[in-house]
Amino acid sequence: MxxxxxxxxxxxxxxxxxxxxxxxxxxxxxxxxxxxxxxxxxxxxxxxxxxxxxxxxxxxxxxxxxxxxxxxxxxxxxxxxxxxxxxxxxxxxxxKIKGMIQLIEDATVPVLEAWEDMIDDLQKAIARQDSFVGLSALWKYLPTKSNQEIQLLDEQVRLLILDVAKEQHHYQDSHNSLLNAIIDGAQDGCSAAEAEDFIVGNCKTIYFGGVTRARRSPPSGA
Structure with a gap:
């Protein structure tokens, strides 16, 4: 049984x-x-x-x-x-997408322009702080309006970069890009905070370098 x-x-x-x-x-x-x-x-x-x-x-x-x-x-x-x-x-x-190009552009351009304005504001705020060269080591810790603006802009730019990185990492298997290479490099034995700093720092460096070079380059017809 x-x-x-x-x-x-x-x-x-x-x-x-x-x-x-x-x-x-x-x-x-x-x-x-x-x-x-x-x-x-x-x-x-x-x-x-x-x-x-x-x-x-x-x-x-x-x-x-x-x-x-x-x-x-x-x-x-x-x-x-x-x-x-x-x-x-x-x-x-x-x-079917051809008729939506203008709609896509209208939705995308304002976002990109807002990001560019934020980064420009951050650069200007940092430049204003650098005018106090002798006091720059101590000046950045003072609760001034300029320092608060820098901290706010820096945090906003950081969050924007991390959001884009997370979205890109989701499609990492199907896309091979410079951002994916940066994300892979950040994962090599780094803590979560160090990985975020690595991604944000490299993206800022690439952007600032590209903008500076574009502004200094002469027109193609010159």
Whole structure:
């Protein structure tokens, strides 16, 4: 009796694992993939649990059956008309983005200009502080309006850089850029605070160097 009970328990456990495995393959894995695609703005027809998109495929074939040209060599439109319809409905086309370029520019340019204004204000505040060369070692610790402005701007710029770095790190596997190289360098045996300082410091250095060089470079027609 005990052996039979133990056997039943083992069978129940194995059956549970088998059901979970089948559920993962047939449903959960597809749900995870759809979530990843939706995050990228790619959507598609919503499937049902048991039938998937079979019913919709049959409906599309039936609707397009009499509208197709006879004698056509396009076998895809004959065998898989649902693919053509779904491609036109859900796929990401660059042609659709052309009309949104102005909208993207209107949303992006003000943000970039705000960042540039903040960094310019920070540079000017630091330059004003550097005018007190002899007292600069002690002056930066005084609670003056200039020092408070520098601290506020420095913290805002730091947070902006770290936000961009975190977002870039999320897509690190698919993008190879200078910022990713800086992020990788910051992870080599550094603490969290040291890594943030490393990223922010390098980004500031690259930006200030690029801006200074751009301002000093003569016009291309000169």
């Amino acid at each position: 005990e052996k039979l009970l133990a056997l039943i328990v083992v069978l129940v456990i194995l059956l549970s694992f088998a059901l979970f495995y089948l559920c993962n393959i047939l449903w959960l894995r597809a749900v995870k993939i759809r979530k990843k695609l939706r995050r990228q703005g790619i959507r598609g027809p919503k499937p049902t649990f048991l039938y998937g998109n079979t019913k919709e495929i049959k409906r599309i074939r039936q609707e397009l059956k009499f509208s197709q040209k006879q004698g056509t060599n396009n076998f895809i439109s004959t065998l898989f008309p649902h693919f053509l319809l779904w491609r036109e409905t859900y796929e990401f086309f660059m042609d």
